[in-house]
Amino acid sequence: RYYLKTKTLGKNLIVLDSVGSTNDYLKHLGSEGCENGTVVVTHEQTKGKGRLGRSWTSERDDNLTFSILLRPRMAPKDMVDITPLTGLAICQALRDYTGLDLKIKWPNDIILGKKKLVGILTEMSAEFDAVEYIVTGIGINVDQTTFPDEISHKATSLLIATGRHYDKNRLLAGLLGRIEEAFVRSNLALSAETISEYKKLCASIGKSVTFKSGTRSISGVAVDIDEDGALKVMLSDGSLRTVNAGEVTVQGI
Numbered sequence: 001r002y003y004l005k006t007k008t009l010g011k012n013l014i015v016l017d018s019v020g021s022t023n024d025y026l027k028h029l030g031s032e033g034c035e036n037g038t039v040v041v042t043h044e045q046t047k048g049k050g051r052l053g054r055s056w057t058s059e060r061d062d063n064l065t066f067s068i069l070l071r072p073r074m075a076p077k078d079m080v081d082i083t084p085l086t087g088l089a090i091c092q093a094l095r096d097y098t099g100l101d102l103k104i105k106w107p108n109d110i111i112l113g114k115k116k117l118v119g120i121l122t123e124m125s126a127e128f129d130a131v132e133y134i135v136t137g138i139g140i141n142v143d144q145t146t147f148p149d150e151i152s153h154k155a156t157s158l159l160i161a162t163g164r165h166y167d168k169n170r171l172l173a174g175l176l177g178r179i180e181e182a183f184v185r186s187n188l189a190l191s192a193e194t195i196s197e198y199k200k201l202c203a204s205i206g207k208s209v210t211f212k213s214g215t216r217s218i219s220g221v222a223v224d225i226d227e228d229g230a231l232k233v234m235l236s237d238g239s240l241r242t243v244n245a246g247e248v249t250v251q252g253i
């Protein structure tokens, strides 16, 4: 709190010792009317959630684990812009703080080489045609020295990558500042400018990707990000497919 220089994000800051999931906790507060910009951060998550029903696990204090609640006036369909905007802001900020060549794996993992450093999960509550609130949850691997066998080939931490311990309070304050700046500047909508910044840092473009469509696995080459933040993939027959986040898992960078 001492370092926090934001106007909105984290003004209401809730620090927990241990919780199932900061996203679930904040969704509960959201349904009870907590204010725009409320942030929940925890030392430990016992039921952390990843995208597409996966789990997000880490040992106590190894991960910077927090969620942000927003109450934007927007249509539910426009919430897809929040995750790429958040991912871009975090990627740019962490590049500045660490000097690491961090990239974005579409749609919103932040990676170093082929290894994941940050995951983002955005959830929404909407009523009729209006967003009631949005919760964006962020998990950053900070102090891990090792990972469980299943993920050790595809995960890294700031400690592993830089040999340094980053102060999690300062990191959180700095990131909330950068995220708020990005939200204010963009008015929470992707613009041509933010898409072009995103593309510069997106490791997926030009790479082979495989995505699932229903039960089928489809392979192609990622060629572009469109104005909605969707991935354009060229298939082997030369046709283009638009892949939306949320529907698919993408293999390969």
Ligand code: BTN
Pocket (backbone or CB within 6 Å): 020, 021, 022, 023, 024, 047, 048, 049, 050, 051, 052, 054, 056, 065, 066, 067, 109, 118, 119, 120, 121, 136, 137, 138, 139
């Ligand atoms: C992913 O990469 O699949 C998304 C991971 C998101 C993890 C964060 S940690 C804080 C917040 N609370 C959760 O339960 N999940 C998100």
